[in-house]
Amino acid sequence: MKNLMLKIGTFFFKYRNQAFPLIIVALFALFAPTTAIFGSSAAEQWKDVVAILVVLSGLLLRATVIGYAYIQRGGRNKRVYAANLVTEGMFGVCRNPLYVGNMLIYAGLFLFHGNPVVVILGCLLFGFIYQCIILAEEEFLSAKFGDAYSAYCRDVPRWALKLSAFSASTEGMVFNLKRVVAKDYSTMSSTLIALLATEFYRVAADSITEQEVSYAILLAVLFVGVVALTGLVSSLKKRGIFDELTAAH
Template sequence: MKILMLAFGTFFFKYRNQAFPLIILVLFVAVPPTTAILGSTALEQWKDFVALAMVLAGLVLRAMVIGYAYIKRGGLNKRVYAKDLVTEGMFGVCRNPLYVGNMLIYVGLFLFHGNPVVVIVGSLLFGFIYQCIVYAEEEFLANKFGEAYSAYCRDVPRWGLKLSAFSASTEGMAFNVRRVIAKDYSTMSSTLIALLATEFYRVAADSISDQELSYAIVLVGLLVAVLALTGLVSSLKKKGVFDKLTAVR
C-alpha cells in the first residue's frame, strides 16, 4: 500500500496544479450546492460561517508560512526536491504547514458548497492525495538528510500544529508582507473566485427571482473586482514592485 501511495504522491506532486482545480470543478458541477440544511436556512448560514472560518484559517496559516520562512514547494522540474532542510518559521511548528493550510481551504470550500457527496468525497480524496504527496516528500528528505530529518520528525508533528514551538521557531525572524502578496495572491484570488462562483451557483441553480437579482448582481460585481485586482497584482509583480522584500517586525 505504501508503494502505491508513493506512486500516487509522485504523480500528484507533478500534476496537482492541473488536477486539483479539475477535481473541484467536476465535484461542484456534478451536484448543486445546498440552499438549506434539513430545511433550515439558519443552519445553512451557520454551516457557511464555519466553512468561511476554515477557509480564512487556511489562508492565514499559508500567509504565516510564507511570511516567515518560505520554501519552494514545486520541487525541481516538477519532482520532489529540497536543497536544504528548513526547520525554522512555521516549519518548526508543523512539518507540512502549507498542506495543512491547503486542506483547511479545500475542506472549507467543500463545506461551503454543502452537498454531502461533495463534502465527504472531496475531503477524503484531497486528504488521501496530500498524504500520498507527503509520503513521497518524506522519502526524499529521509534519504537526503538522514538523521537530521529523523530528529526533525521526532520533534515536529506531520499534520498537527505544535503552537508551543512558534515563539522559538520564529525568534529573530521578520514577517515579510510583500512576499506573502507576491507568492500567494493567486491562491487568495482562486479561493475567493471559488466562493463567489459557488454562491452564485447556489442563487442561480434554478432561476434568479426578483428578490435575488440584486444579490446576484453584487456577486458578479465582486467577482469582476477580484479578477481586476488579481490582474493588477500580477502586473505589479511583473514590474518588480514586490522584489524589494519588506519585513514587519
C-alpha cells in the same frame, strides 16, 4: 500499499496545479450545492459562516508560514526537491504547514458547497492525495538529509500544529507581509473566486428570482473585482515590484 501511495504522490506533486481544480470543478458540477439544511435557511447560513471561517483559517495559516519562512513547494522540474532542510518559522511547528493550510481551505470550500457527498468525498480524496504527496516528499528528504531529517521528524509533527514551539521557531524573524502578497496572491484569489462562483451557482441553480437579482449582480461585481485585483498584483509582480523578495528564502 506504500509504493502505490508514493507513485500517486509523485503524480499529483507534478500535476496538482492542473488536477486539483479539475477535481473540484467536477465535484461541484456533479452535485448541486445545498440551499437549506433540513429545510432551515438559518442553519444553512450558519454553516456558510463556519465554512468561511475554516477557509480564512487556512489562508491565515499559509500567510503565517510564508511571512516567516517561505520555501518553494514546486520542487525542481516538477519533481520533489529541496536544497536545504527548512526547520525555522512555521516549519518548526508543523512539517507540512502549507499543506495543512490547503486542507483547511479545501475543507471550507467543500463545506460551503454543502452537499454531503462533496464534503465527505472531497475531504477524504484530498486528504489521501496530500498524504501521498507528503510520503513522496519524506522519501526524498530522508534520503538527502538522513539523521538530521529523522531528528526533525521526531520533534515536529507531520500534520498537527505544535503551537508551543511557535515562539522559539520564529525567534529573531520578522514577518514579511509583502512576501505573503507576492507569493500567495493567486491562492487568495482562486479561493475567493471559488467561494463567489459557488454562491452564484447556488443562487442561479434553478432561476434567479426578482428578489435575488441585486444579490446576483453584487456577486458578479465582486467576482470581476477579484479578477481585476489579481491582474493588478500580477502586473506589479512582473514589473519587478517584488524582486527584492525573491532572495529572502
